[in-house]
Amino acid sequence: MRFVLAGATLIDTGIADPAAWLVVGDSAIAAVGATAHGTGPVIDATGLLVVPGFIDLHTHGGGGFALHTTEPEEIVAYAAWVPRTGTTAFLINVVGVPDGLPERQLAAAATAMTLARRGAEPLGIYLEGPYLNPKRRGAHHPSWLRAPDRTELSRLLAVSRGFLRVMTLAPELPGAEELVHLLVTHGVTVALGHTDATYEQARRAFQAGARLVTHCFNAMPPLLHRAPGPIGALVEVDHAVGELIADGHHVVPPAMRVLIRALGPQRTAIVTDAQPAAGLPTGTSFSFAGLPAHVDGQVARLSDGTLAGSILTMDQALRNLVSLVGVPLADAVTMLATTPARVAGVAERKGRLLPGYDADFVVLNADLQVIATYCRGQLAHATAEWHDRLAAAGLRVSASVDEEQAQ
Incomplete structure (x- = not known):
């Protein structure tokens, strides 16, 4: 499912991009930029960091x-x-x-x-x-x-x-x-x-x-x-x-x-x-x-x-x-x-936050604690804080995601 992370600071190969948008397709990053309207549910990631997996x-x-x-x-x-x-x-x-x-x-x-x-x-x-x-x-x-x-x-x-x-x-x-x-x-x-x-x-x-x-x-x-x-x-x-x-x-x-x-x-x-x-x-x-x-x-x-x-x-x-x-x-x-x-040997598809790359990324808080992890566009781990942000965006969390998201 296509969705957007909005307001996070994206960190990629020495560059920090504040208040950026990350557009995620089914399994790959679709776009990165300052705006991304009309591309799916928007998850508010304000105050958080997003880094490559x-x-x-x-x-x-x-x-x-x-x-x-x-x-x-x-x-x-x-x-x-x-x-x-x-x-x-x-x-x-x-x-x-x-x-x-x-x-x-x-x-x-x-x-x-x-x-x-x-x-x-x-x-x-x-x-x-x-x-x-x-x-x-x-x-x-x-x-x-x-x-x-x-x-x-x-x-x-x-x-x-x-x-x-x-x-x-x-x-x-x-x-x-x-x-x-x-x-x-x-x-x-x-x-x-x-x-x-x-x-x-x-x-x-x-x-x-x-x-x-x-x-x-x-x-x-x-x-x-x-x-x-x-x-x-x-x-x-x-x-x-x-x-x-x-x-x-x-x-x-x-x-x-x-x-x-x-x-x-x-x-x-x-x-x-x-x-x-x-x-x-x-x-x-x-x-x-x-x-x-x-x-x-x-x-x-x-x-x-x-x-x-x-x-x-x-x-x-x-x-x-x-x-x-x-x-x-x-x-x-x-x-x-x-x-x-x-x-x-996977530098052409992993390790960066770039369009076309696998949607492998980690959401961190200011203390560098993991809030959520996405593997190829799928939520693989989430804390209660991320669960709340997903709910605010109208997204339902799959029961297959690890139990910490419900705590």
């Missing part, structure tokens, strides 16, 4: 739902849950299984890509490993890690059925460069991560076609004045993007500022690296690739205390960037929406 490139789940799963329906359930965090699209992150390859998990992810769904859109598969450096394995099960193998990679590509979008590997491993070339020819974005690579080794990987760094600073050598490492190489390569977990724990705010100032918003992609327990209480237990883990305050840890991803959500990441790091809101939105859209 967030795209989480690197997440393992949330709300109790795992993306590393053998059940496609669990991924669909996550897609229905995650819009409450402002996320309108995501990559399905698959990791390893003890002593084997995650073929069943990859098959489930590929199946989930083909299922009819509402909510956030899965954009493909993000495979983290298995060609990672054991010295920098982080929370990954050691038996999952292995030496680069072209035949094995071909099998993983086949099981993924053309949906593999990103793969993390350690470029210093023998034979890794050959796999970089193979992945690039299959249209897969190669990410450097869980690596002990030197600056020189990372540079060669970027020259071979790598163009992403998995969760910068974490599970890799630090940036040192005589050993710049992967971060130093990343800064110098204009075509590469760095992921940043913006929870303030994986990377402290001063280091976050350094990376963002070095790369700029167009080369920094905010990710959650969230675990299935994101959004759940402290003490909640879960499994990460066969290893027991739990929520510990504002982070997730294995039983030995190792950080095991985060419990961050994208809306909290936005607030952290603004309040803890001092990033201008428009730049923060670029890092949560526009830059990830480019990495995921």
Whole structure:
């Protein structure tokens, strides 16, 4: 159904447009401008902000739902849950299984890509490993890690059925460069991560076609004045993007500022690296690739205390960037929406508030709390405040929208 948002401040790639109109068609943005009369019901969004929907490139789940799963329906359930965090699209992150390859998990992810769904859109598969450096394995099960193998990679590509979008590997491993070339020819974005690579080794990987760094600073050598490492190489390569977990724990705010100032918003992609327990209480237990883990305050840890991803959500990441790091809101939105859209290969239809783009957008209040989320023109999450504004416009809220709108 065609409708109009009126009076909101639209924020898109560094530009804030106050008191603007956003015209929404069935699934795409129809028009953006100062006036839009006679185009359908008008929802008064005065005093609110509208930003492009967030795209989480690197997440393992949330709300109790795992993306590393053998059940496609669990991924669909996550897609229905995650819009409450402002996320309108995501990559399905698959990791390893003890002593084997995650073929069943990859098959489930590929199946989930083909299922009819509402909510956030899965954009493909993000495979983290298995060609990672054991010295920098982080929370990954050691038996999952292995030496680069072209035949094995071909099998993983086949099981993924053309949906593999990103793969993390350690470029210093023998034979890794050959796999970089193979992945690039299959249209897969190669990410450097869980690596002990030197600056020189990372540079060669970027020259071979790598163009992403998995969760910068974490599970890799630090940036040192005589050993710049992967971060130093990343800064110098204009075509590469760095992921940043913006929870303030994986990377402290001063280091976050350094990376963002070095790369700029167009080369920094905010990710959650969230675990299935994101959004759940402290003490909640879960499994990460066969290893027991739990929520510990504002982070997730294995039983030995190792950080095991985060419990961050994208809306909290936005607030952290603004309040803890001092990033201008428009730049923060670029890092949560526009830059990830480019990495995921969907920049022609997502990550902007432009005519013809998917109607994926988030309505925020002045405190940057999510008021409503629309995925491809459909209301996927709404609070009581948005419910009241819809009612004032004469619109009835579907019962399929999550329960928070009725509270």
